[in-house]
Every structure is written in structure tokens, then in C-alpha cells.
Amino acid sequence: MRKQKLGVFLGTIGLAAVTGITGCASSNQAAPSEPATTDAGASAEVKQSSNAPVQIDFWYSVGGANGEMIEKLVKEYNESQKNIVVKPAYQGNYYENHTKVLSSVTAGNQPDVTMVEIASVGAFADAKVLEDLGSYAAGSEKKYIEGLMGNSYWEDKLYAIPFNRSTPLLYINRDMLKAAGLDPNGPKTWDEMRSFAEKMTKKDGGKTSVFGYSSPIDIWFYEAMVFQSGGEILSDDGKKLMINSEAGKAPLQYWTDMMKEGTMKAPPGEKYNAWDVASQDFLNQQVAMIFTTTGELKNMREKAKFDVGTAFLPANKSYGTPTGGANLVVLKKSPEEEKKAAFDFISWMTDTAQTTRWSAATGYMPVTNDALEAAEMKAVFDKDPNFKVAVDQLQYGKPRPMVPGYKELQEVIMTEIQKVVLGQSTIDDALKQAETKSEKLLKK
Amino acid sequence: MQPTMGTQQSSLVKEKVTMKKRSLSRWTETVRPYAYIMPALLFFCLFFFFPIGYMIYLSFHDWSLLDLSAMEWVGLANFQEIMLDSDFHLVVINTIIYTFGTVAISLVLSFFLALWLNRQAKIYGIMQAAVFSPHIISLVSVSMLWMWLMDPQYGLLNAILEFFGFPAYTWLADTSSALLSLILVSVWKGVGYNTIVFIAGLQSIPKDIYEAASLDRAGKLRTLAKITLPMLSPTLFFLTIINLISSFQVFDTIYIMTQGGPVNSTNMLVFYIYEQGMDFYNGGIASAASVVLLGLIGVMTFLHFWFAERRVHYR
Numbered sequence: 142m143r144k145q146k147l148g149v150f151l152g153t154i155g156l157a158a159v160t161g162i163t164g165c166a167s168s169n170q171a172a173p174s175e176p177a178t179t180d181a182g183a184s185a186e187v188k189q190s191s192n193a194p195v196q197i198d199f200w201y202s203v204g205g206a207n208g209e210m211i212e213k214l215v216k217e218y219n220e221s222q223k224n225i226v227v228k229p230a231y232q233g234n235y236y237e238n239h240t241k242v243l244s245s246v247t248a249g250n251q252p253d254v255t256m257v258e259i260a261s262v263g264a265f266a267d268a269k270v271l272e273d274l275g276s277y278a279a280g281s282e283k284k285y286i287e288g289l290m291g292n293s294y295w296e297d298k299l300y301a302i303p304f305n306r307s308t309p310l311l312y313i314n315r316d317m318l319k320a321a322g323l324d325p326n327g328p329k330t331w332d333e334m335r336s337f338a339e340k341m342t343k344k345d346g347g348k349t350s351v352f353g354y355s356s357p358i359d360i361w362f363y364e365a366m367v368f369q370s371g372g373e374i375l376s377d378d379g380k381k382l383m384i385n386s387e388a389g390k391a392p393l394q395y396w397t398d399m400m401k402e403g404t405m406k407a408p409p410g411e412k413y414n415a416w417d418v419a420s421q422d423f424l425n426q427q428v429a430m431i432f433t434t435t436g437e438l439k440n441m442r443e444k445a446k447f448d449v450g451t452a453f454l455p456a457n458k459s460y461g462t463p464t465g466g467a468n469l470v471v472l473k474k475s476p477e478e479e480k481k482a483a484f485d486f487i488s489w490m491t492d493t494a495q496t497t498r499w500s501a502a503t504g505y506m507p508v509t510n511d512a513l514e515a516a517e518m519k520a521v522f523d524k525d526p527n528f529k530v531a532v533d534q535l536q537y538g539k540p541r542p543m544v545p546g547y548k549e550l551q552e553v554i555m556t557e558i559q560k561v562v563l564g565q566s567t568i569d570d571a572l573k574q575a576e577t578k579s580e581k582l583l584k585k
Numbered sequence: 586m587q588p589t590m591g592t593q594q595s596s597l598v599k600e601k602v603t604m605k606k607r608s609l610s611r612w613t614e615t616v617r618p619y620a621y622i623m624p625a626l627l628f629f630c631l632f633f634f635f636p637i638g639y640m641i642y643l644s645f646h647d648w649s650l651l652d653l654s655a656m657e658w659v660g661l662a663n664f665q666e667i668m669l670d671s672d673f674h675l676v677v678i679n680t681i682i683y684t685f686g687t688v689a690i691s692l693v694l695s696f697f698l699a700l701w702l703n704r705q706a707k708i709y710g711i712m713q714a715a716v717f718s719p720h721i722i723s724l725v726s727v728s729m730l731w732m733w734l735m736d737p738q739y740g741l742l743n744a745i746l747e748f749f750g751f752p753a754y755t756w757l758a759d760t761s762s763a764l765l766s767l768i769l770v771s772v773w774k775g776v777g778y779n780t781i782v783f784i785a786g787l788q789s790i791p792k793d794i795y796e797a798a799s800l801d802r803a804g805k806l807r808t809l810a811k812i813t814l815p816m817l818s819p820t821l822f823f824l825t826i827i828n829l830i831s832s833f834q835v836f837d838t839i840y841i842m843t844q845g846g847p848v849n850s851t852n853m854l855v856f857y858i859y860e861q862g863m864d865f866y867n868g869g870i871a872s873a874a875s876v877v878l879l880g881l882i883g884v885m886t887f888l889h890f891w892f893a894e895r896r897v898h899y900r
Contacts, residue, residue, distance in 0.1 A: 240863040243650040264866065268651030409737050409758030411844035422738075545651075549865035559848050563760060 194226045195482040197475075198252035201231060202238035202467065203305060206440060210502045218489055225482040227254075234413060235261075235467060236548075246270055246474060253475045253483040256467035257301060259292035260551070263543030265470065266295035272471040275299045277484040284509045285491070291540025293468060301468035302487050303508040305499070307434045308462045308531045308538055309365050311455065312441060315448035317341055317351075317429045327430070327452035331369075331395055334430070334455045338404040341429040352406040354399060355422055356432040357415040358562050360551040361465055361541075365432075365454050366392035368461030368539055375583075379544040382579035384554070385572040391457060393561050393568045400562065407562050434465060435531035438504025442525070451527045453534045460537040466505060497521075506531050546582040553578045637879070644872035651866050663873035672849060673857070673874070677881075679764060680853040684832040686768040687775070692824060695776045699783030700813075713784065717777035724774065728841035731770045732757070757843055760850035767838055767851055775831075779824055786820030787813070822893050826886065833882055854878050 201211050208231055215229045232238040235258035245251040257265055265271050274282075275298055282290070282299055289303040311334075313327040321340045328334035338353025356362050364374055372388020375381065383389065399405035406428060408418035420437060422428040424444050432454065441449050453460050469490065471483045489495060493511040500507040501521045512518050513532065522529040541547075557575040560566035566574070619626075644663055648656040667673040698716060702709050719727065734741050735756035743753040755762045790813065798808050814821075836855040839845060845852035845860065852860075854874065862871030 236864060243863070243866075247650055247653060264651060268649070268655075270651060409755075411846040414732075414844075418738075427738075545866075549867075552860075552865075556846075556848055559846065563847060565760065565848065 194224055195478055196226045196228060197254060197479050197482050197486060199227050199229045199486070200238055200242065200252040200255040201229060202233060202235050202256050202258075203436070204231060204234075207305070207436065207503045207505075210499060214490060214495055214499065218486060221489075225485060227486050239265075242472075243270070246472065249474070251472045251474055253479045254469055254471055254486060256304060257470050258467050259301075259306075259465065260541040260543050260547055262292050262301045262468055262470070263295050264545040264548065266298070266300040267545045270473060271300045272473045272475070272480055273298045273300065274302065274471060274484060277471075277481070278302075278488075281488065284493075284511065286506075286508060286510055286513070286535070288535045288538050289464060289506070289508055291464065292543055295543070301470045302491055304467060304469045304487075304491055305436065305503070305505045306464060306466040306468075306508055307436045307505055308464055308534050309362055309432050309454055310435050310438075310451045310530055310534070311453065312423060312431050312433060312437075313450045313452060314423065314426060314429045314445075315450045317426070317447075318450075325450065327450060328455050329453075330455050331457045335395075335399060335402075335404070338399060338430065339402065342404045344403075349403060349406075350427070352422075352428045353404040354430045355406040355408055355419050355428040356396075357419050358396075358407050358555070358559050359412075359415065360555050361463060362432045363392055363554070363558055364463045364541065365461060366395070366457070368463065368537075369454065369457040369459060370461075371458040375542045375544065375547075379542065380583055382550070382576050382583065385576040389572055390568050393558060393571070395457075396562060397568070436466065436503055436505045438527060439502060440504070442504075442527070449527070451530045453530065453537070460534070462534055462538050463541045464535070464538045465541065500528065504528065504531075506535070544583065550579055550582045553582070640872050640875050640879075643868065644876045646869055646872075648868040649866035650862070650868060659869065663869040664876075667870060667873055667877070672852075675849055676852050676854060676857045677877075679849075679851065680833060680835075683764060683768060683771075683835060683853060684829060686765075687771045687832045688825065688828045690768065691772045691775045691779055691828060692821070694772065695779035695783055695824075696821075698776065698780045699787060700809075702780065703784050703787045713781065716780050719774045719776075720778045722774075724837040725841060727770065727774055728838045731766075731773075731838075732842050735766055757851075758847065760848050763843055763847060763851045767835070767842065770838055770842070771832065771835065775828065779828070782820060782824055783817070786817045790816045822889070826889055829885055829889075830882060833878070833885075854881075 199215065201208065203211065212229055215227050219226055230252070232241050232255075235256070238256065239258070239261060242251060242255050242257075257271075262271075278299060282293075282302070285293075285303055289306050293299055293301045293303065311327055313325075315325045318325050318327070318337070318341070321337075323337055323340060328337045334354065341351060341353040342349060343351040367374060367384060367388050370388035370391040372386055372391075373383045376383055396405060396407075400407065406422065408415045408422065410418050416433060419428070419431045420433055420441070423431045423433075424441070426447065435451070438451065454462055469487045471480050471487070475483065491508050493507075493509045493515055496507045496509055497512045497515050497518045499505060500512070500518065504527075507513060507515075507518055554575050557566070557571040561568055561571045645658060645660060646656050647659045647663070702713050702716070733739075735743075737743060737753060737756060737758050740756070742756070747753055756766045757763045794812055794816070795808065798812055803811070834855050835853055836859065839851055839853060839856045840859070843851040845856050855878070858871045858874045858878070861867045861874065
């Protein structure tokens with residue numbers, strides 16, 4: 142009886158522990174296993190006869206209408222030539238995709254091409270997961286817009302090609318601005334935005350029915366506002382967090398002041414949930430102005446029942462914005478032949494003809510210099526000047542920090558600034574805390 | 586009828602052979618059972634004991650999924666780091682609050698539901714099915730559903746509160762209420778299963794005990810305390826363990842509903858392990874935290890068995 146009980150006991154904790162450990166990984170397994178088998182089949186075929194097309198896997202991380210556009214472009218690429226067949230697969234948001242890519246690299250069934258969020262290019266390149274694209278590109282990388290290449294290089298080597306690139310924009314409800322007698326082009330400075338927000342905020346009894354302004358309490362918008370205040374996130378050598386400074390405090394002071402005045406709403410929800418809430422509030426006309434990505438532009442224009450406008454993020458000391466979105470990379474572990482095919486696909490995907498259509502269909506920026514001059518792109522800009530705002534704002538753009546520990550550090554910063562917004566910490570304490578925690582992370 | 590020399594000899598030989606046979610059979614007797622359980626044993630070693638051992642091995646290393654070749658022995662450094670990390674303390678405290686909150690509320694609630702629903706009429710059967718239904722819905726759908734219900738602005742719960750003149754509640758949006766909201770979801774999800782198991786337990790209690798009690802004019806409360814509860818203790822014991830362990834490993838609701846926030850207020854062990862290992866590329870920290878999780882569940886289960894040996898009445 143005792144022995145039996147001991148057995149049950151060991152079994153129970155064993156089972157518990159194993160489900161605890163493997164529980165994390167299991168969700169990632171279904172997706173990679175399928176391309177793996179096709180991979181093996183493809184490379185075997187290639188060896189038998191050189192006429193069979195090379196199959197490559199492409200994992201992407203934008204959903205909805207933007208994801209459909211990717212599928213459409215891939216299909217066209219496959220039909221445009223006979224040597225390469227690309228199999229696209231949607232793998233969740235940027236960070237979910239990163240997780241899947243890493244576990245697939247470990248398991249040896251990685252894709253050949255994938256999107257990587259720009260701030261993570263450094264971590265991936267540093268770990269030697271990515272293929273150096275210098276010899277493949279052989280100078281052709283000069284066709285891309287210079288301001289978008291800041292997150293493409295790691296230790297002076299080319300690892301990533303810009304694809305779905307964005308900046309944050311100020312989205313404005315022009316109908317509401319006009320109704321309040323304000324400049325329909327939107328506010329130009331922080332002070333102006335604050336007074337605009339005050340004029341558009343409406344209260345019904347004790348409840349606010351319309352907020353003037355809303356922004357997800359997210360690292361990306363915080364980075365933008367630090368740049369606008371003349372600051373930096375990291376020192377040039379990437380070893381020191383610089384936000385415990387006037388420029389780092391200014392955005393938090395601005396946000397908390399506006400929340401105190403009742404003119405700003407911090408959308409509830411974590412990470413991308415908060416972004417969805419902000420967009421939804423804007424579409425429902427419960428918020429007059431929001432910060433969100435230019436990648437939402439097409440979606441907003443289609444769904445809004447009012448005149449949607451976009452503008453530069455307002456300036457504090459100057460205009461300023463990080464760029465965002467994802468780059469395309471080739472995985473180092475792929476076979477030689479597939480890597481070549483993969484780069485061919487990337488060049489096609491990001492070439493002027495395709496990037497123009499991609500931009501028009503989504504609101505992301507075109508990525509080549511030629512695209513800005515192309516007749517098709519100009520027609521889009523003329524028809525809806527909102528599509529040009531992000532491109533114009535790029536002159537004030539900076540790359541995102543991309544040291545390997547930045548993913549963890551950005552969560553630390555977000556937690557601290559959320560504490561401030563929720564009133565659980567003072568600005569000084571929060572930034573000091575972030576600075577202390579950063580020391581360990583930046584040493585890696 | 587005297588036995589001849591020849592037959593004596595042959596019987597001696599026979600004896601030797603049987604002795605040999607016997608020792609052989611004794612040997613096979615000892616080995617054979619292991620041969621029988623070999624497939625199961627291999628299975629357990631491969632899929633249970635090896636992973637546990639490997640996890641412990643990994644917890645003494647600094648490694649990340651980014652670059653497995655750069656694995657480095659660091660001794661107890663990972664454990665030292667999490668033991669000193671105030672975020673990890675918060676994670677453990679959150680897990681404990683969540684676990685005990687969920688298990689206590691869920692078990693008490695389902696016990697009374699079971700007492701109420703343990704009847705023959707059709708309506709009680711329908712009620713049982715209704716209470717059980719959340720159990721068969723996937724946790725992901727449950728999470729999405731409750732996110733909508735708890736939305737501070739468009740959610741049903743706040744609409745109801747406001748309709749009756751109460752102020753809107755913050756639900757998942759504030760550090761003070763997010764953990765409670767997650768407990769509510771898991772109670773809603775788990776109470777049906779517990780109720781059904783309790784009802785099964787109640788129905789297995791022999792009626793004659795109750796008859797004897799009623800002949801002795803024992804009151805309802807007294808019957809409950811002196812007969813129902815003790816007779817139900819194996820069920821209660823089983824449910825407590827199952828619930829404790831599953832609550833300790835909560836992941837899906839956190840992943841979908843809160844991502845550990847706001848400000849880490851709903852960050853719990855398994856999510857912490859996932860985040861460290863998969864998002865922040867700190868494999869060593871993740872493995873060390875997994876060992877802590879294994880230890881905590883082990884201690885809890887051990888205490889339970891120790892307690893059960895004294896208090897649970899098996900028949």
C-alpha cells in the first residue's frame with residue numbers, strides 16, 4: 142500500500158512537472174512540423190533533377206487584410222517564374238513568430254525566409270541565426286530608402302531587407318476637429334495637441350463620452366516622444382539606458398498631466414490588445430486623436446464613417462519618430478540552394494513594383510527610392526495624401542535600438558511606465574528602477 | 586515394490602533437473618515482471634524522467650534558444666538570480682494567491698452546488714449539464730469570451746453594473762483587480778467538473794447510513810458534518826489535488842487575457858517560464874524556475890498524501 146502510494150505520488154508530480162515544461166513548447170510544434178516534411182522532399186527532388194522547382198518556406202506575421210495581400214503577392218511570384226515555389230504561412234504576431242522561428246531552428250525545420258521585427262534583428266544576427274546577405278545583394282541594397290536601413294546591419298554586415306515598414310502617426314478625426322473649430326490638419330506641437338484634446342473632450346454628467354486623445358502605453362510611442370524631446374533610449378555604444386533624463390521624463394509628465402485633466406485615455410489591455418482598443422475607440426468616435434502605426438491606414442480609411450486624417454507625431458523640441466515594422470531575413474541553416482532562392486524572392490517582394498502595391502494596399506511605407514518617384518505611387522499619394530505622411534515623416538526617423546537584450550529591456554521599460562500611468566510609481570522612481578534593471582540586461 | 590537402483594538414480598537426476606528448473610524459474614520470476622513492464626518503463630523514462638533530468642541539467646547552465654552551442658555551466662547562479670529577483674517573488678506570490686483563491690472558491694461552490702443538484706428530477710439534470718458546459722469549451726475561447734465580458738467600456742459585465750447603478754469595475758485593466766478577474770474565470774470554468782465529481786461521490790454513499798442517521802434523529806447539519814463530509818473525503822482529496830496542480834500551472838488565460846500585466850500583477854510561474862525562455866532568451870532562468878515549480882508541486886503533493894493518510898476515510 143505504501144509503495145503504491147509512493148508510486149502515485151511520484152507519478153503525480155512527474156506528470157505535473159512535465160506538462161509544465163512541455164506545455165510551453167507544444168503550441169509551437171504543429172506549425173513547423175508540416176513544412177519540415179515538404180522541405181526534405183523538395184531538396185531531394187532538386188538533387189534528382191535540376192528542373193524541379195526549389196521550394197522555400199516563408200513565415201510572416203501580419204494578419205487580416207494585410208496578410209491576404211502577402212498571400213496574393215506570393216501567389217503572383219510563384220506564377221511569375223518556374224524555378225522557385227514559395228509556401229507562405231502566417232505565424233501570429235511578430236513576437237509569436239520569433240518564438241516559432243527559434244524553436245524551429247533548434248529542431249532543424251526552420252523556414253527559409255521570415256519577417257523579423259526590426260529591433261530584434263540584432264539579437265538574431267548576434268546569435269548567428271541569420272545569413273549574411275552582403276554577397277547575395279552585391280550592391281543592390283542601395284535601392285532601398287536609406288532611412289529604413291538602420292535596422293538592417295549588425296556589426297557592419299547586411300542581414301535584413303526592409304519590407305513592411307512603418308512609423309507611428311497621429312490619426313485625427315477631421316470631422317470632430319472641424320466641429321470644434323480647430324485646424325483640420327491636426328496639432329503640430331505637444332502644447333497644441335493638449336489644447337486640442339481639451340477642446341474635443343466631452344463629458345456627460347460624471348462620465349467622459351469623448352476623450353480628446355489616446356495612445357497605447359507602449360514602448361514604440363514612448364521612444365517617439367523621447368526622440369521628440371531631444372533624447373535617446375540607449376547610448377551610442379548600446380551599453381547604457383539614457384531615459385533617466387529630462388527627455389525621458391517629459392513624455393511621462395505629458396501623459397500623466399493629460400490623464401489628470403481627463404483629456405487622455407490610456408486604453409486598457411496588454412500589448413497589442415491595447416492597440417486594438419485604441420483603434421476601436423477611434424473608429425467608434427469615442428476618441429478624437431490616437432497614436433498608431435501607418436500600417437493601420439488602409440484599415441482605418443475603410444472602416445471609419447468619418448474623415449480620417451493623419452499627421453506627423455507632434456513635436457516637443459522637434460519632430461521625431463522611430464521606424465517600425467519588420468524586415469525580411471534568410472535563415473543561415475537553410476541549404477545553399479534554398480538560400481539563393483530565398484534572396485531572389487526577397488528582392489522581388491521588396492522591389493519597386495511590389496512595394497508600391499503593398500504600400501497602397503496597407504498603408505505601410507514603400508521601401509525603395511524608385512517607388513517614391515513611381516507613377517503608381519504618386520497616383521496613390523495624390524488620391525489620398527495620408528499615404529505620404531509616414532514617408533515624409535521619415536526625415537525625422539531613427540532606427541529602433543537593437544542590442545540583443547532589448548526585447549527584455551523594452552518589457553522592463555513598459556512595466557515601469559505603466560506603473561506611472563496607473564499611479565503606482567512616481568516618474569523619477571520608475572525611471573530610476575528601469576535604469577537599475579537595465580544595467581544587468583545591457584551587459585549581455 | 587522396492588525401487589531398483591536404476592530408478593533411484595533416475596529419480597536423483599530428475600531431482601537435479603527440477604532443481605535446475607526451479608532456480609531457472611526463480612530467476613525468470615524475478616526478471617519476468619520487469620520484462621512485462623519494460624515498454625511502459627521505457628515510455629516513462631523517455632518522456633518523463635529524462636525530460637525532468639534534462640531540465641535540471643539545463644537549470645545549471647546559461648543558455649538560450651538563440652544559440653544552443655553557446656551553453657555555459659554556471660552552477661547555482663540561475664537559482665541565486667531568481668531567488669534575489671523581486672519580480673520572481675511577485676510571480677510566486679501571485680501564483681499562490683491565484684491557486685488558493687481558485688481552489689477554495691471553486692471547491693466550496695461546487696460542493697454546495699452538488700448538494701443542491703444531487704436530485705432525481707429532470708430539471709436538475711439540465712442544471713448539471715449547464716453547470717458542466719464551461720468545462721468542455723476550450724480555454725482559449727473561454728478567455729476570449731471573458732475578455733469581452735470584462736471589457737471596461739464595451740463589456741457586458743460593466744453594462745449590467747451600470748444598469749443597476751453601480752460604478753463600472755476595472756476588471757483586467759488595473760493591478761488591484763486583474764488577478765481576481767482571472768480567478769473568477771477559472772472558477773467559472775472549473776466549477777462544473779468539480780460539481781459532477783462531487784455528485785458522483787455523493788451518490789456512492791450508501792443510503793442505509795443516512796437511514797440509520799435519520800432513525801437516530803440526527804439533524805441535517807449533523808448528518809452533513811458526520812456522514813456526508815467524511816464519506817466524501819476521498820473525492821474532496823482527489824479534487825483538491827487535481828485543482829491545486831492545474832491552478833499552479835495556469836497559462837492560457839494569462840497568455841490571452843493579460844500577458845502577465847498590468848505591471849506583472851497577473852504574472853505567474855508557467856507564464857514567467859514561457860516569457861523568460863521564449864521571449865527573453867533566458868533559457869537558464871526558465872529552467873531554474875521550472876525546477877522551482879516542480880519542487881513546489883512536489884511539496885504540495887507530499888503534504889497532501891501525508892495529510893490524507895491520517896484524515897481520508899477510504900472504505
